[in-house]
Amino acid sequence: MFTFLIIIMITQDVHGTRCSALNGTCKMECLPTETSLTGHGCCHLKKCCYAPCESGWLFLPGSNCYFFSTTSEDWETAKARCMYLGAKLSEPVTQSEIDYISNIARSRNGTFWLGGTDKDNEGTFVWTSDNRTIGLSNWAGGEPNNYANREDCVAVHAKLGFLWNDSPCDSRSLFTCETKPLTI
Numbered sequence: 338m339f340t341f342l343i344i345i346m347i348t349q350d351v352h353g354t355r356c357s358a359l360n361g362t363c364k365m366e367c368l369p370t371e372t373s374l375t376g377h378g379c380c381h382l383k384k385c386c387y388a389p390c391e392s393g394w395l396f397l398p399g400s401n402c403y404f405f406s407t408t409s410e411d412w413e414t415a416k417a418r419c420m421y422l423g424a425k426l427s428e429p430v431t432q433s434e435i436d437y438i439s440n441i442a443r444s445r446n447g448t449f450w451l452g453g454t455d456k457d458n459e460g461t462f463v464w465t466s467d468n469r470t471i472g473l474s475n476w477a478g479g480e481p482n483n484y485a486n487r488e489d490c491v492a493v494h495a496k497l498g499f500l501w502n503d504s505p506c507d508s509r510s511l512f513t514c515e516t517k518p519l520t521i
């Protein structure tokens with residue numbers, strides 16, 4: 338019984354209920370400026386805990402924080418909206434990131450813009466944040482097809498099994514942004 342209580346106390350001491358709920362990381366001592374953290378973090382027994390992502394963003398452990406919009410925009414506007422949020426259109430490069438985004442698109446039954454495009458060099462798809470060539474991909478069958486010679490922007494497409502399509506950049510879709518998680 339005594340041991341049991343100690344274990345509970347240690348668990349509580351290290352993380353605290355609120356801190357565990359944030360899925361964040363904790364450090365042992367609060368700086369004086371950190372004693373009244375709210376929202377994004379909290380203090381528990383003088384230990385500072387931080388959520389890895391801003392409120393409203395989803396955390397994929399080992400990867401990124403992800404935002405999924407509820408409004409539709411053309412691709413350039415979506416890119417600007419992500420930049421305004423201090424982020425970029427999502428650029429999933431691992432299978433787990435690709436699957437994570439597809440699964441959320443499926444759960445929301447929506448088509449979401451990604452950060453991929455071939456607008457500068459037809460047929461060569463790059464991630465727009467730094468022009469690196471898209472390696473691992475998740476194209477739907479027959480895609481990318483540059484349909485009607487006007488499809489240059491990559492979306493996770495609801496009508497194509499939440500696989501990737503090259504779509505017209507001026508069409509309006511939901512969009513997903515990514516940013517690095519907070520680390521301390």
Ligand SMILES: *[C@@H]1O[C@H](CO)[C@@H](O)[C@H](O)[C@H]1NC(C)=O
Pocket residue numbers: 358359360396
């Ligand atoms: C923390 O992780 C749990 C289990 O993975 C998840 O259900 C919960 O939504 C997460 N909380 C936040 C704030 O991300």
Ligand SMILES: *[C@@H]1O[C@H](CO)[C@@H](O)[C@H](O)[C@H]1NC(C)=O
Pocket residue numbers: 446495
């Ligand atoms: C998904 O959305 C489409 C229209 O965009 C609709 O026709 C379809 O019924 C929806 N599917 C589900 C499972 O809600």
Ligand SMILES: *[C@@H]1O[C@H](CO)[C@@H](O)[C@H](O)[C@H]1NC(C)=O
Pocket residue numbers: 457465466467468
């Ligand atoms: C990517 O390449 C295009 C065309 O060469 C150029 O206009 C653009 O500035 C480049 N973007 C980045 C982030 O380097």
Ligand SMILES: [Ca+2]
Pocket residue numbers: 455456459460483487488489490503
């Ligand atoms: Ca194209």
Ligand SMILES: [Ca+2]
Pocket residue numbers: 480481482483484488502503504
């Ligand atoms: Ca297409």
